[in-house]
Amino acid sequence: MQTWDPVDIPRLPGSGPPLRLHDTSTGEVATTAPGPEALLYVCGITPYDATHLGHAATYLAFDLVNRYWRDRGHDVNYVQNVTDIDDPLLERAARDQDDWVVLGMRETALFREDMEALRVVPPRHYVGAVEAMGEIAELVGKLLAAGAAYRVDDAQFPDVYFDSAVTGHFGYESRYDEQTMIQLSRERGGDPDRPGKRHPTDALLWRTAREGEPSWESDLGPGRPGWHVECAAIALNRLGPQIDVNGGGSDLIFPHHECGAAHVEAHTGVHPFAEHYVHAGMIGLDGEKMSKSRGNLVFVSKLRSRGVDPNAIRLALLAGHYRSDRPWTDDLLTAAQERLGRWRAGVARDRGPDGAALVAALRNRLADDLDTPGALAAVDTWAAGEGDDATAPGLVRAAVDALLGVAL
Numbered sequence: 542m543q544t545w546d547p548v549d550i551p552r553l554p555g556s557g558p559p560l561r562l563h564d565t566s567t568g569e570v571a572t573t574a575p576g577p578e579a580l581l582y583v584c585g586i587t588p589y590d591a592t593h594l595g596h597a598a599t600y601l602a603f604d605l606v607n608r609y610w611r612d613r614g615h616d617v618n619y620v621q622n623v624t625d626i627d628d629p630l631l632e633r634a635a636r637d638q639d640d641w642v643v644l645g646m647r648e649t650a651l652f653r654e655d656m657e658a659l660r661v662v663p664p665r666h667y668v669g670a671v672e673a674m675g676e677i678a679e680l681v682g683k684l685l686a687a688g689a690a691y692r693v694d695d696a697q698f699p700d701v702y703f704d705s706a707v708t709g710h711f712g713y714e715s716r717y718d719e720q721t722m723i724q725l726s727r728e729r730g731g732d733p734d735r736p737g738k739r740h741p742t743d744a745l746l747w748r749t750a751r752e753g754e755p756s757w758e759s760d761l762g763p764g765r766p767g768w769h770v771e772c773a774a775i776a777l778n779r780l781g782p783q784i785d786v787n788g789g790g791s792d793l794i795f796p797h798h799e800c801g802a803a804h805v806e807a808h809t810g811v812h813p814f815a816e817h818y819v820h821a822g823m824i825g826l827d828g829e830k831m832s833k834s835r836g837n838l839v840f841v842s843k844l845r846s847r848g849v850d851p852n853a854i855r856l857a858l859l860a861g862h863y864r865s866d867r868p869w870t871d872d873l874l875t876a877a878q879e880r881l882g883r884w885r886a887g888v889a890r891d892r893g894p895d896g897a898a899l900v901a902a903l904r905n906r907l908a909d910d911l912d913t914p915g916a917l918a919a920v921d922t923w924a925a926g927e928g929d930d931a932t933a934p935g936l937v938r939a940a941v942d943a944l945l946g947v948a949l
């Protein structure tokens with residue numbers, strides 16, 4: 542798929558400490574240790590509605606990972622999918638008497654615009670499920686052939702399921718107990734109660750064609766893929782059997798990332814699929830998670846159309862720590878606009894406090910599990926301070942741009 546336009550990233554002198562990130566599978570903050578090429582997979586949108594501030598917050602968190610690794614000199618191979626065929630898309634299209642293809646294309650186009658406006662560095666590979674259909678079906682075929690998958694005993698719809706027991710590690714990523722896993726898969730698109738499955742947590746890999754639903758020809762027979770195997774195939778085929786970071790919002794911890802990792806591991810035999818499973822907290826509105834299904838949304842595009850500076854949206858979302866569930870409020874945006882003004886005034890001066898010290902402080906805060914509240918406070922202090930460093934305003938402008946993605 543076409544991605545969005547790249548962003549210029551200023552080069553800064555020197556570099557900071559290695560990036561430390563929280564890993565859901567251990568519950569600890571640990572040092573990332575990518576090779577010259579850092580491998581990053583972040584789950585993309587299901588394009589049935591516009592980008593809301595929850596999506597934006599999650600993609601901004603991983604944009605900081607991308608930017609920090611680049612600042613450390615890594616070549617970041619960043620892959621993101623688009624779930625351009627799945628039940629929610631079909632349901633929305635049916636509700637609105639829309640064509641699911643047109644709906645998906647329209648919302649993906651709007652997402653690209655939003656990401657570009659927010660100065661998010663685009664992925665190297667931006668891949669839709671539909672365009673990856675062949676490779677997804679191929680992975681399902683291989684899992685079947687290897688005995689890691691099976692068809693349910695259903696004469697009409699012999700759908701293919703993954704046998705979650707085969708890796709011997711199922712549950713390691715989320716660390717949830719079985720009852721929690723079953724409950725979450727029921728809530729998040731799974732079908733733990735379907736008769737004929739070996740285990741309630743076994744995930745759908747290939748859904749045989751149903752009347753009135755889109756389907757694709759394959760060696761498995763006509764059908765369409767389950768959700769997790771889409772990301773498993775897209776990540777595996779572009780990044781290989783082991784990646785540095787697998788990311789998304791915390792609602793993807795289970796079943797999505799648990800199952801996706803298990804699919805890849807069952808195929809490759811390499812464990813763990815990701816060195817770090819990194820999850821962003823949920824942005825809420827009026828006490829509830831912001832979600833398309835609840836409809837309590839604030840859209841990035843709506844704010845943009847009201848003339849809100851996307852740099853202020855960025856700062857508003859980065860004011861909280863990426864892992865904390867936090868509400869969106871109008872006050873947050875007002876505070877971010879004021880902060881942006883103070884920072885702009887700070888870099889418009891002829892001189893200011895020590896610029897190199899601020900760059901070091903910014904890097905240290907970000908390296909510590911993306912401590913953006915600390916990073917923003919460091920810039921606040923610099924902007925409010927007085928000093929004689931004539932190179933500081935230019936350096937601080939470049940550092941805030943390169944590391945935080947905020948254009949002053």
Ligand code: 5CA
Binds near residue numbers: 584598623821831
């Ligand atoms: N297409 C799948 C992933 S393969 C999907 O979850 N799409 S989505 O459109 O529902 O969500 C896109 C990303 O935004 C996911 O990482 C999800 O965890 C994140 N997300 C959704 N709602 C929120 C929210 N309220 N706050 C923070 N992140 C959110």
Ligand code: ZN
Binds near residue numbers: 583585772797
């Ligand atoms: Zn995904």
